[in-house]
Every structure is written in structure tokens, then in C-alpha cells.
Amino acid sequence: MATLTASAQAPIVAGTPLFGSMSELLNDPLAAYLRARSEYGDVVRFRAGPPGLRVETYSVFSAEGAQQILATQAANFRKDTVFYEELRESVGNGLLTSQDDVYLRQRRLIQPLFTRRRVDGYAHQVADEAAALAEAWRQAPGGELELVGEMRRFALRMVGRILFGTDGEKAFEVIERTMPLLQEYSVKRALSPVKLPRTWPTPANRRAGRHQAELFALCDTIIESRRGGRGNGSRDGTEDGGTESDGTEDLVTLLVRAENAEDGSLDAAELREQVLIFLLAGHETTATALAFALHLLARHPEHHKRVRDEVDRVLGGPGGRAPTAADMAELPYLTMVLKEAMRLYPSAPVVGRRAVADAEIDGVRIPAGADVFVSPWVTQRHPDYWPDPERFDPERFTPEAEAGRPRYAWFPFGGGPRACIGQHLSMLESVLGLAVLLQAYEFKPADDQEVPLGAGITLMAKGPVRCRITPRSPAYSA
Known part of the structure; x- marks a missing residue:
């Protein structure tokens, strides 16, 4: 690509003379990005850090700019940022972190496992x-729940069961204990201006090493059981090796058997890396969507009633039947609620890339080697696409309203050639999971406190997200 000379320069977001925008970006990055767009426009530069260690990054907030970076110019924007480097070191080079021919080979092998x-x-x-x-919630003290923790455990249980089949139950304790700590360690290293080698025996490195070793050993044991012939996908109704008792094959079994003439198959290390990436990425989107959808419904009784009535009409109300995949098409308002929750609370509020060559994004020059961030958090609140953007309004996602907006005004699953392979699985889990919970309970706010939020690899609630639940009548039966 030729060097660009006529493009506009991105404005620099004002910060302090000594540290630039470092304090703002560390303490409240979501507010920093919103302020930058409001005051400086859709493409800006942040400078952060003391002299000699100062880092300059670009942030792009328009839907058109996001589409250029993630789709139309995707080949020029790579996953070479420090966040992805730290993730590779922690969980391996799976679909989320791999690039180039490695990524294309993985995608070809794995895509058939994610057909609708x-x-x-x-x-x-x-x-x-x-x-x-829903049955376990009957024991909730005082009928009060902390939604983020509840939905994270629920999403982990779902992805663990889908990945590991009947082995998911014994895997759950290890995953729940080690995965969040390994994520936190990766984020801290990514944000640190000075990173000691992981091989140095510091307390943090040693703890992370133990968590990683335990998680790797769990995955390797389950994978080896499939590669050794157990859990071979037989449909005789047995539960040997992790296949479901009704014959459904778990995802690890399918990954072990995935191969084609061009790409061969995944070896043991590659299998582990894919499993770990699915564990990491496969529950965060779902957990965030579920937690904040329930949070929003609890605070908006008119929408709660409408979505509850829809669920009752389709599934028969409390004590009614369980939902199936075919019911998703019959629950359009519930789907709209989830999409609006993901607009306001995207699980990945900021997504990073690194420019390979000079580029022009939204008429602004981005130099080769620059770290560039797009932000669902900001774009999905951009007043050019979302009138009264902080208001909860599921009607924004009627088919007519969606058709009238730019494609990348809403992109919680990313986009372009690196769009999330598990989009349909996440929506299936979210829609059907919510339908069951809304059959069983009414949700009301436990307080009127705003939820403080932060951003690491994913959106983080920095305080509890509480609600009160009331069992619906007749008594729910699991």
C-alpha cells in the first residue's frame, strides 16, 4: 500500500503534560472513549505514559471506520497487539488469537462444527x-441474586457441557477457579509498561503458572480420552467418555475427529488451544448478555411484562414445556431485548488491531505500526445511529430499524473475516436460557444503584449487579 500524504491527521486527546491520558485510560477507559468521541470526533489519538515510555494509540468510533478495520481493510489490521500476545501466552494460539495461514486452517477445520x-x-x-x-435459585437467600456471578457460572456450565459432555461436571470446578485468574493475570501484564519475563519466579508468575498447568492438564486428560477411542461419537445411548446420554456428541469429540484432505487434523496441542479459547470466549459474551438483559428487564417492568407474555404464549408459562431451537423464531421480542442489552453492555467494549501499512480510515491517516482500537461501547452509543443512546429500547431492533442503520453500528460479535464463529451458539444459549428463567421468575431491582463498569479483555462490572426474584405460580418444576 502506498504511503498516504493527503489524509487528515487524527486529533490528539488532551491529557496531562507529564502522563498524557494514562490516568483516564487506566481509571475509566469507557468514559475516556466516550468523551474523546464527543469532543474530538470519530478518529482520535491517545498519548499515555511518561516521557520515554509514552505510547500513542488510535481509536475509531464510527460504524464506517469499524467496517473498514474489521472487514474491508481487515488484511491490513492484525492481531499483533499486546493484549493478544498475552492471551496467546496464557491460553494458546486458537481461533481468537491465531493469524494468517494458521487461522485459515483452523477456521476451515472448525467451521463445520458450528453450522446452524x-x-x-x-x-x-x-x-x-x-x-x-432455576431450581437452584429457590434457595437464594431473601430471593436476592448477584447477576454477574450467577450468569458467569451458568454460561461456564453451558459451554463446559457442550465442550466436554458428561465430563463437564468434573471440569467445572477447575475451570471456574483457574480461568478468571488467568484472564486477570493476562490483562495486568498487557497494561503494565514494564513486563518481567514469565519465566522469572515472581509470586504472580508462579501463581499463573500453576493455574495454567492445572487447566492444561484438565483439557489434555479429556482430549486424550477422546483420542484414545472413548467418546467416539457412537449413538448407542451410552455416556462413556463424555458423549451425552441422548447421543449428542460433545464438541471435544467433534474437534478430535475434524479433518479434511487439505488441512489434515488438529494435533493434541492444537486441540487444547481450541478448547481453551472456546472456554474463554464462549462464555463471556453469553454471561454478559444474560446478566444485563435481566438487569434491564428488572428495571423496566413494561418490557419485562411484554417479554414474559411472549415466553408464556410460546412455552405455556410457569410449569410449561422446555424451549427448543425452533422456538427462537417465535421469540422475536426476547431476541430484541438481548440485542439491546448487548448494545448497551457489549462483552468486548474495545477491540484492538495493529496496522501493517499506512491506511486511511474515515478520511484520517493511520500510520504503519500503529495500534488501533474500535469500540462497540462507543459506536453502539453513537448519536448518529442511536437517538437517545443511553435509553433502553428493544424496538431499536425491529427488522425495519436494523435495515435503516449501517451494518457496523452494532457489532458485539466483531465482523468481517474474523467475526465470532460462535454467534449462533451464543444467541441460542441466551434466548433459550432467558426463556426458561422468565418462565420461572419475576425479576425486580434490589436497589437503585448504578453499576460501575470497567474494561479489560471483556466488560467488567466493578460492583454487584443485584436483583430480586419472585417464583411465579404455579410452582416451577425443573
């Missing part, structure tokens, strides 16, 4: 896990 028909086959597992959660 294949994913729809997991609907009964989602419904079963949601019913078990």
Missing part, C-alpha cells in the same frame, strides 16, 4: 442447565 443445524442440537442441553439453575 449442528448448534441447534445443543438446545436441550441449554434448557436442562437453565432448568437446573
Whole structure:
């Protein structure tokens, strides 16, 4: 690509003389990005850090700019940022972190496992896990829940069961204990201006090493059981090796068997890396969408009633039947609620890339080697696409309203050639999981406190997200 000379320069966001925007970006990055767009426009430069260690990054906030970076100019914007480097070191080079020929080979091997028909086959597992959660909530002290923790555990249980089948139950304790700590360690290293080698025996490195070793050993044991012939996908109704008792094959079994003439198959290390990436990325989007959809419904009784009535009409109300994949098309308002929750609370509020060559984005020059961030958090609040953007309004996602907006005004699953392979699975889990919970309970706010939020690899609630639940009548039966 030729060097650009006529493009406009991105304005520099004002900060302090000594540290630039470092304090603002570390303490409240979401507010920093919103302020930057409001005061400086759709493409800006942040400078952060003391002299000698100062870092300059570009942020792009328009839907058109996001589309250029993620789709039309995707080849020029790579996953070479420090966040992806740290993730590769922690969980391996799976679909989320790999690039170039490695990524293309992985995608070709794994894509057939995520067809709509294949994913729809997991609907009964989602419904079963949601019913078990609804039953467990009957023991909630005072009928009060902390939604983020509850939905994170629920999403992990779902993805664990889909990945590991009947081995998911014994895997859950290890995953829940080690994965969040490994994520936190990766984020801290990515944000640190000075990173000691991981091989140095510091307390943080040693703890992370133990968590990683335990998680790797769990995955390797389950994978080896499939490669050794157990869990070979037989449909005789047995539960040997992690296949579901009704014959549904778990995802690890399918990954072990994935191969084609061009790409061969995945070796043991590659299998582990894919499993870990699915564990990491496969529950965060779902957990965030579920937690904040319930949070928003609890605070907006008119929308709660409308979505509850829709669920009752389709599934028969409290004590009614379990949802299936076919019911998703019959729950359009519930789907609209989820999309609006993902607009306001995207699980990945900021997404990073690094420019390979000079580029022009939204008429602004981006130099080769620059770190560039697009932000669903900001774009999905951009007043050019979203009137009264902080208002919760599921009607924004009627088919007519969606058709009238730019494609990348809403992109919680990314976009372009690196769009999330698990989009349909996440929506299946979210729609059906919510349907079961709304069959069983009414949701009301436990307080009127705003939820403080932060951003690491994913959106983080920095305080509890509480609600009160009331069992619906007749008594719910799992």
C-alpha cells in the first residue's frame, strides 16, 4: 500500500503534560472513549505514559471506520497487539488469537462444527442447565441474586457441557477457579509498561503458572480420552467418555475427529488451544448478555411484562414445556431485548488491531505500526445511529430499524473475516436460557444503584449487579 500524504491527521486527546491520558485510560477507559468521541470526533489519538515510555494509540468510533478495520481493510489490521500476545501466552494460539495461514486452517477445520443445524442440537442441553439453575435459585437467600456471578457460572456450565459432555461436571470446578485468574493475570501484564519475563519466579508468575498447568492438564486428560477411542461419537445411548446420554456428541469429540484432505487434523496441542479459547470466549459474551438483559428487564417492568407474555404464549408459562431451537423464531421480542442489552453492555467494549501499512480510515491517516482500537461501547452509543443512546429500547431492533442503520453500528460479535464463529451458539444459549428463567421468575431491582463498569479483555462490572426474584405460580418444576 502506498504511503498516504493527503489524509487528515487524527486529533490528539488532551491529557496531562507529564502522563498524557494514562490516568483516564487506566481509571475509566469507557468514559475516556466516550468523551474523546464527543469532543474530538470519530478518529482520535491517545498519548499515555511518561516521557520515554509514552505510547500513542488510535481509536475509531464510527460504524464506517469499524467496517473498514474489521472487514474491508481487515488484511491490513492484525492481531499483533499486546493484549493478544498475552492471551496467546496464557491460553494458546486458537481461533481468537491465531493469524494468517494458521487461522485459515483452523477456521476451515472448525467451521463445520458450528453450522446452524449442528448448534441447534445443543438446545436441550441449554434448557436442562437453565432448568437446573432455576431450581437452584429457590434457595437464594431473601430471593436476592448477584447477576454477574450467577450468569458467569451458568454460561461456564453451558459451554463446559457442550465442550466436554458428561465430563463437564468434573471440569467445572477447575475451570471456574483457574480461568478468571488467568484472564486477570493476562490483562495486568498487557497494561503494565514494564513486563518481567514469565519465566522469572515472581509470586504472580508462579501463581499463573500453576493455574495454567492445572487447566492444561484438565483439557489434555479429556482430549486424550477422546483420542484414545472413548467418546467416539457412537449413538448407542451410552455416556462413556463424555458423549451425552441422548447421543449428542460433545464438541471435544467433534474437534478430535475434524479433518479434511487439505488441512489434515488438529494435533493434541492444537486441540487444547481450541478448547481453551472456546472456554474463554464462549462464555463471556453469553454471561454478559444474560446478566444485563435481566438487569434491564428488572428495571423496566413494561418490557419485562411484554417479554414474559411472549415466553408464556410460546412455552405455556410457569410449569410449561422446555424451549427448543425452533422456538427462537417465535421469540422475536426476547431476541430484541438481548440485542439491546448487548448494545448497551457489549462483552468486548474495545477491540484492538495493529496496522501493517499506512491506511486511511474515515478520511484520517493511520500510520504503519500503529495500534488501533474500535469500540462497540462507543459506536453502539453513537448519536448518529442511536437517538437517545443511553435509553433502553428493544424496538431499536425491529427488522425495519436494523435495515435503516449501517451494518457496523452494532457489532458485539466483531465482523468481517474474523467475526465470532460462535454467534449462533451464543444467541441460542441466551434466548433459550432467558426463556426458561422468565418462565420461572419475576425479576425486580434490589436497589437503585448504578453499576460501575470497567474494561479489560471483556466488560467488567466493578460492583454487584443485584436483583430480586419472585417464583411465579404455579410452582416451577425443573
